[in-house]
Amino acid sequence: xxxxxxxxxxxxxxxxxxxxxxxxxxxxxxxxxxxxxxxxxxxxxxxxxxxxxxxxxxxxxxxxxxxxxxxxxxxxxxxxxxxxxxxxxxxxxxxxxxxxxxxxxxxxxxxxxxxxxxxxxxxxxxxxxxxxxxxxxxxxxxxxxxxxxxxxxxxxxxxxxxxxxxxxxxxxxxxxxxxxxxxxxxxxxxxxxxxxxxxxxxxxxxxxxxxxxxxxxxxxxxxxxxxxxxxxxxxxxxxxxxxxxxxxxxxxxxxxxxxxxxx
Ligand code: IPD
Ligand code: CA
Ligand code: CA
Numbered sequence: 001x002x003x004x005x006x007x008x009x010x011x012x013x014x015x016x017x018x019x020x021x022x023x024x025x026x027x028x029x030x031x032x033x034x035x036x037x038x039x040x041x042x043x044x045x046x047x048x049x050x051x052x053x054x055x056x057x058x059x060x061x062x063x064x065x066x067x068x069x070x071x072x073x074x075x076x077x078x079x080x081x082x083x084x085x086x087x088x089x090x091x092x093x094x095x096x097x098x099x100x101x102x103x104x105x106x107x108x109x110x111x112x113x114x115x116x117x118x119x120x121x122x123x124x125x126x127x128x129x130x131x132x133x134x135x136x137x138x139x140x141x142x143x144x145x146x147x148x149x150x151x152x153x154x155x156x157x158x159x160x161x162x163x164x165x166x167x168x169x170x171x172x173x174x175x176x177x178x179x180x181x182x183x184x185x186x187x188x189x190x191x192x193x194x195x196x197x198x199x200x201x202x203x204x205x206x207x208x209x210x211x212x213x214x215x216x217x218x219x220x221x222x223x224x225x226x227x228x229x230x231x232x233x234x235x236x237x238x239x240x241x242x243x244x245x246x247x248x249x250x251x252x253x254x255x256x257x258x259x260x261x262x263x
Contacts, residue, residue, distance in 0.1 A: 002126045004059075008079075008101045008113040009124060011054035015047035015083050015099040016117030019090070023118075026091060040087065044068055047083035051101060055079050067209045078104045082209035086185030100187035102212035112216035114191040123191040123217055131194050131221040140223035140244035141196035146176040146254070149247050152189040153182055154203035162204055169202065172254050190214020193242055194221035200243025200251050204228070208235045215242075224248040230256045 022029065022043045029041045048068045055062060063073035066081040079101065084090060086097030095118050103111040112131075114123040123138070125131040131138050143149050151173060156162040174180055181198070183189060186206055192198040194217035212235060215225050225242035227234040230252050234240045241251045 002111060002129070004103055005111045005113070005124060005126050007055060007058045008103065008111050009115075009122065011051040012099045012101050012113045012115040012122070014050045014054055016115050018047045018050060019043055019084060019097070019099070020117050023090075023093075026093060029091075031091065040068060041084075041091065043090070044084045044087060047099065048081060051081050051083055051099070052079075065208060067207065076106050080104060080209050080212040082187060082207075085187040085210060089184040094184065096183045096188060097185050098188040098191070100209060100213040102216060104212070109212060109216040109219075112213035112220075114187045114213050114217065116188060116191075121191075123194065123213075125194075125217050125220040127216065127220065129220070131217045133191075133195050138195040138217075138221050140194060140218065140221050141199045141247075143199040143244060144246045146173070146200075146247060146250045147178070149177045149199040149243075150197075151177050151180045151243075151247075152192060152198040152201040153180055154184075154186055154189070154206070155182060156203075156205045159205050166204055169255055173202075173251075176254070186210040187214050190225075190242065191217055193223055193244075194218045196221075196244075198243075200241070200247040202228075202241040202251060202255060204239040206238040206240060208238075211235055211238070211240060218242050226252075228255060
Protein backbone atom coordinates (compact mmCIF):
# COMPACT_ATOMS: atom_id res chain seq x y z
CA UNK A 1 0.00 0.00 0.00
CA UNK A 2 1.08 3.55 -0.70
CA UNK A 3 2.82 4.99 2.41
CA UNK A 4 0.85 8.24 2.05
CA UNK A 5 -2.43 6.33 2.02
CA UNK A 6 -1.29 4.51 5.14
CA UNK A 7 -0.76 7.82 6.91
CA UNK A 8 -4.19 9.04 5.78
CA UNK A 9 -5.77 5.86 7.19
CA UNK A 10 -3.92 6.24 10.48
CA UNK A 11 -5.07 9.85 10.73
CA UNK A 12 -8.69 9.00 9.86
CA UNK A 13 -8.85 6.20 12.42
CA UNK A 14 -7.40 8.48 15.13
CA UNK A 15 -10.03 11.13 14.31
CA UNK A 16 -12.74 8.46 14.27
CA UNK A 17 -11.72 7.36 17.77
CA UNK A 18 -12.11 10.93 19.03
CA UNK A 19 -15.56 11.21 17.44
CA UNK A 20 -16.74 7.89 18.91
CA UNK A 21 -15.38 8.77 22.37
CA UNK A 22 -17.75 11.76 22.47
CA UNK A 23 -20.83 10.10 21.11
CA UNK A 24 -22.42 9.30 24.47
CA UNK A 25 -22.25 12.85 25.81
CA UNK A 26 -23.04 15.02 22.82
CA UNK A 27 -25.26 17.24 24.96
CA UNK A 28 -22.20 18.34 27.02
CA UNK A 29 -20.27 19.54 23.97
CA UNK A 30 -19.45 23.17 23.37
CA UNK A 31 -21.08 24.13 20.10
CA UNK A 32 -20.36 27.33 18.21
CA UNK A 33 -21.90 28.67 15.04
CA UNK A 34 -19.71 29.56 12.05
CA UNK A 35 -22.59 30.88 9.99
CA UNK A 36 -26.25 30.20 9.32
CA UNK A 37 -26.92 26.50 10.08
CA UNK A 38 -23.17 25.89 10.25
CA UNK A 39 -21.94 24.40 13.51
CA UNK A 40 -18.57 23.43 14.92
CA UNK A 41 -17.77 21.54 18.11
CA UNK A 42 -14.65 20.75 20.09
CA UNK A 43 -14.87 17.29 18.49
CA UNK A 44 -14.41 18.76 14.99
CA UNK A 45 -11.38 20.71 16.28
CA UNK A 46 -9.79 17.85 18.19
CA UNK A 47 -10.30 15.46 15.29
CA UNK A 48 -8.75 17.95 12.89
CA UNK A 49 -5.78 18.53 15.22
CA UNK A 50 -4.95 14.83 15.45
CA UNK A 51 -5.23 14.42 11.66
CA UNK A 52 -2.85 17.31 11.01
CA UNK A 53 -0.48 16.09 13.72
CA UNK A 54 -0.39 12.58 12.24
CA UNK A 55 0.28 13.93 8.75
CA UNK A 56 2.93 16.40 9.88
CA UNK A 57 4.79 13.77 11.92
CA UNK A 58 5.26 11.83 8.69
CA UNK A 59 5.45 14.74 6.24
CA UNK A 60 6.42 17.96 8.08
CA UNK A 61 6.57 20.09 4.91
CA UNK A 62 3.29 19.10 3.31
CA UNK A 63 0.63 21.79 2.96
CA UNK A 64 -2.80 21.49 4.52
CA UNK A 65 -6.27 22.72 3.65
CA UNK A 66 -8.49 21.84 6.59
CA UNK A 67 -12.06 22.91 7.24
CA UNK A 68 -11.61 24.34 10.75
CA UNK A 69 -8.07 25.74 10.59
CA UNK A 70 -7.90 26.73 6.92
CA UNK A 71 -4.86 26.60 4.64
CA UNK A 72 -1.30 26.26 5.94
CA UNK A 73 2.01 25.85 4.16
CA UNK A 74 2.94 25.83 0.52
CA UNK A 75 4.02 22.57 -1.10
CA UNK A 76 3.29 20.43 -4.17
CA UNK A 77 1.58 18.06 -1.73
CA UNK A 78 -1.59 19.38 -0.11
CA UNK A 79 -3.86 17.43 2.23
CA UNK A 80 -7.55 18.34 2.11
CA UNK A 81 -9.29 17.51 5.36
CA UNK A 82 -12.82 17.42 6.73
CA UNK A 83 -12.40 16.06 10.26
CA UNK A 84 -16.12 15.47 10.77
CA UNK A 85 -18.40 15.60 7.76
CA UNK A 86 -21.97 15.61 9.00
CA UNK A 87 -21.59 17.68 12.17
CA UNK A 88 -25.32 18.41 12.33
CA UNK A 89 -26.08 14.68 12.19
CA UNK A 90 -23.46 14.03 14.86
CA UNK A 91 -24.97 16.68 17.13
CA UNK A 92 -28.37 15.00 16.86
CA UNK A 93 -27.10 11.46 17.27
CA UNK A 94 -28.18 10.76 13.69
CA UNK A 95 -25.79 7.99 12.68
CA UNK A 96 -24.38 9.32 9.41
CA UNK A 97 -21.05 11.15 9.54
CA UNK A 98 -17.48 10.55 8.45
CA UNK A 99 -13.87 11.67 8.40
CA UNK A 100 -12.65 12.72 4.95
CA UNK A 101 -8.97 13.05 4.01
CA UNK A 102 -7.53 13.49 0.53
CA UNK A 103 -4.09 14.27 -0.85
CA UNK A 104 -3.43 16.35 -3.93
CA UNK A 105 -0.07 16.36 -5.69
CA UNK A 106 0.44 19.32 -8.03
CA UNK A 107 -3.31 19.77 -8.13
CA UNK A 108 -4.10 16.11 -8.90
CA UNK A 109 -5.96 13.99 -6.33
CA UNK A 110 -3.77 11.01 -5.50
CA UNK A 111 -4.97 9.50 -2.20
CA UNK A 112 -8.37 9.34 -0.53
CA UNK A 113 -9.90 8.08 2.70
CA UNK A 114 -13.48 8.39 3.87
CA UNK A 115 -14.03 6.71 7.23
CA UNK A 116 -17.38 6.04 8.90
CA UNK A 117 -16.36 5.37 12.51
CA UNK A 118 -19.78 4.07 13.60
CA UNK A 119 -20.03 1.34 10.99
CA UNK A 120 -16.24 1.02 10.81
CA UNK A 121 -16.38 1.35 7.06
CA UNK A 122 -13.10 2.53 5.59
CA UNK A 123 -13.24 3.69 1.97
CA UNK A 124 -9.79 4.13 0.41
CA UNK A 125 -8.18 4.83 -2.90
CA UNK A 126 -4.81 5.60 -4.45
CA UNK A 127 -4.89 6.97 -7.99
CA UNK A 128 -4.53 4.17 -10.51
CA UNK A 129 -5.11 1.48 -7.91
CA UNK A 130 -8.90 1.26 -7.71
CA UNK A 131 -11.20 1.98 -4.78
CA UNK A 132 -11.77 -0.21 -1.74
CA UNK A 133 -14.17 -0.64 1.16
CA UNK A 134 -12.41 -2.36 4.06
CA UNK A 135 -9.91 -3.88 1.61
CA UNK A 136 -12.55 -5.19 -0.80
CA UNK A 137 -12.56 -3.66 -4.28
CA UNK A 138 -15.63 -1.50 -4.96
CA UNK A 139 -17.27 -0.44 -8.22
CA UNK A 140 -20.04 2.00 -9.04
CA UNK A 141 -23.48 0.50 -9.68
CA UNK A 142 -24.62 -0.95 -12.99
CA UNK A 143 -27.93 0.93 -12.99
CA UNK A 144 -28.51 1.98 -16.59
CA UNK A 145 -31.24 4.60 -16.40
CA UNK A 146 -32.51 7.33 -14.12
CA UNK A 147 -35.74 5.35 -14.01
CA UNK A 148 -35.15 2.93 -11.15
CA UNK A 149 -32.10 4.85 -9.88
CA UNK A 150 -31.52 5.80 -6.25
CA UNK A 151 -29.94 9.25 -6.04
CA UNK A 152 -28.39 11.13 -3.15
CA UNK A 153 -28.48 14.88 -2.72
CA UNK A 154 -27.90 17.70 -0.26
CA UNK A 155 -29.95 20.85 0.30
CA UNK A 156 -28.36 24.33 0.10
CA UNK A 157 -29.42 25.01 3.70
CA UNK A 158 -26.59 27.49 4.31
CA UNK A 159 -27.38 29.47 1.15
CA UNK A 160 -31.12 30.14 1.12
CA UNK A 161 -30.82 32.27 -2.03
CA UNK A 162 -29.93 29.12 -3.98
CA UNK A 163 -32.99 27.20 -2.86
CA UNK A 164 -35.15 28.05 -5.89
CA UNK A 165 -32.44 26.95 -8.29
CA UNK A 166 -31.99 23.78 -6.26
CA UNK A 167 -35.75 23.10 -6.22
CA UNK A 168 -35.80 23.25 -10.03
CA UNK A 169 -33.27 20.43 -10.11
CA UNK A 170 -35.10 18.48 -7.41
CA UNK A 171 -38.42 18.79 -9.27
CA UNK A 172 -36.80 17.71 -12.51
CA UNK A 173 -35.18 14.62 -10.98
CA UNK A 174 -37.74 13.47 -8.41
CA UNK A 175 -40.26 12.37 -11.05
CA UNK A 176 -37.61 10.47 -13.02
CA UNK A 177 -36.00 8.26 -10.36
CA UNK A 178 -36.86 5.53 -7.86
CA UNK A 179 -35.94 7.74 -4.91
CA UNK A 180 -33.80 10.53 -3.54
CA UNK A 181 -31.97 10.46 -0.19
CA UNK A 182 -30.58 13.38 1.83
CA UNK A 183 -28.35 11.66 4.37
CA UNK A 184 -26.34 14.69 5.58
CA UNK A 185 -22.71 13.78 4.94
CA UNK A 186 -21.55 14.64 1.45
CA UNK A 187 -18.27 12.73 1.82
CA UNK A 188 -20.16 9.57 2.73
CA UNK A 189 -22.71 10.18 -0.06
CA UNK A 190 -19.84 10.21 -2.56
CA UNK A 191 -18.35 7.06 -1.03
CA UNK A 192 -21.79 5.45 -1.43
CA UNK A 193 -21.80 6.36 -5.12
CA UNK A 194 -18.36 4.75 -5.39
CA UNK A 195 -19.57 1.47 -3.88
CA UNK A 196 -22.89 1.40 -5.75
CA UNK A 197 -25.26 2.07 -2.84
CA UNK A 198 -26.28 5.25 -4.67
CA UNK A 199 -26.44 5.45 -8.46
CA UNK A 200 -25.82 9.18 -8.55
CA UNK A 201 -25.60 12.33 -6.43
CA UNK A 202 -25.84 16.09 -6.82
CA UNK A 203 -25.43 19.05 -4.45
CA UNK A 204 -24.71 22.77 -4.71
CA UNK A 205 -22.44 24.86 -2.51
CA UNK A 206 -20.00 22.24 -1.27
CA UNK A 207 -16.43 22.96 -0.16
CA UNK A 208 -13.25 21.20 -1.38
CA UNK A 209 -12.97 19.19 1.87
CA UNK A 210 -16.51 17.80 1.40
CA UNK A 211 -15.67 16.57 -2.10
CA UNK A 212 -11.96 15.76 -2.54
CA UNK A 213 -11.70 12.24 -1.09
CA UNK A 214 -15.08 11.10 -2.41
CA UNK A 215 -14.26 12.34 -5.91
CA UNK A 216 -11.16 10.14 -6.19
CA UNK A 217 -13.11 7.17 -4.80
CA UNK A 218 -15.74 7.65 -7.51
CA UNK A 219 -13.23 8.00 -10.34
CA UNK A 220 -11.28 4.95 -9.19
CA UNK A 221 -14.52 2.97 -8.83
CA UNK A 222 -15.37 3.65 -12.48
CA UNK A 223 -17.76 6.57 -11.95
CA UNK A 224 -17.84 10.13 -13.19
CA UNK A 225 -17.95 13.48 -11.41
CA UNK A 226 -18.07 17.07 -12.65
CA UNK A 227 -19.24 20.51 -11.71
CA UNK A 228 -22.73 21.63 -12.64
CA UNK A 229 -21.56 22.78 -16.08
CA UNK A 230 -20.18 19.33 -16.83
CA UNK A 231 -16.63 20.69 -16.38
CA UNK A 232 -13.76 19.37 -14.25
CA UNK A 233 -13.39 22.26 -11.82
CA UNK A 234 -15.76 20.67 -9.29
CA UNK A 235 -13.45 21.15 -6.26
CA UNK A 236 -13.49 24.92 -6.65
CA UNK A 237 -17.01 25.34 -8.03
CA UNK A 238 -18.58 23.19 -5.30
CA UNK A 239 -21.75 22.50 -7.33
CA UNK A 240 -21.36 18.87 -8.28
CA UNK A 241 -23.00 15.95 -9.98
CA UNK A 242 -21.70 12.40 -10.20
CA UNK A 243 -22.71 8.82 -10.71
CA UNK A 244 -22.01 5.67 -12.60
CA UNK A 245 -21.28 6.59 -16.24
CA UNK A 246 -24.84 5.98 -17.51
CA UNK A 247 -26.62 7.74 -14.66
CA UNK A 248 -24.06 10.57 -14.77
CA UNK A 249 -24.80 11.05 -18.49
CA UNK A 250 -28.53 11.29 -17.76
CA UNK A 251 -27.91 13.70 -14.87
CA UNK A 252 -25.95 15.93 -17.24
CA UNK A 253 -28.91 15.90 -19.65
CA UNK A 254 -31.29 17.03 -16.92
CA UNK A 255 -29.08 19.33 -14.83
CA UNK A 256 -26.79 20.90 -17.39
CA UNK A 257 -29.72 21.60 -19.74
CA UNK A 258 -30.18 25.31 -20.52
CA UNK A 259 -33.62 25.51 -18.87
CA UNK A 260 -32.03 24.99 -15.42
CA UNK A 261 -30.68 28.40 -14.44
CA UNK A 262 -27.22 28.25 -12.82
CA UNK A 263 -27.00 31.82 -11.61
C1 IPD B 1 -21.83 19.28 5.47
C2 IPD B 1 -22.31 17.93 5.02
C3 IPD B 1 -23.68 18.04 4.38
C4 IPD B 1 -23.68 19.02 3.25
C5 IPD B 1 -23.14 20.36 3.70
C6 IPD B 1 -21.76 20.20 4.31
P1 IPD B 1 -20.17 19.53 7.58
O1 IPD B 1 -20.52 19.20 6.02
O2 IPD B 1 -21.44 17.37 4.07
O3 IPD B 1 -24.12 16.81 3.85
O4 IPD B 1 -25.00 19.16 2.78
O5 IPD B 1 -23.11 21.24 2.60
O6 IPD B 1 -21.30 21.46 4.75
O7 IPD B 1 -20.41 21.00 7.78
O8 IPD B 1 -21.01 18.68 8.42
O9 IPD B 1 -18.71 19.19 7.62
CA1 CA C 1 -18.24 18.85 5.37
CA1 CA D 1 -16.91 19.23 8.85
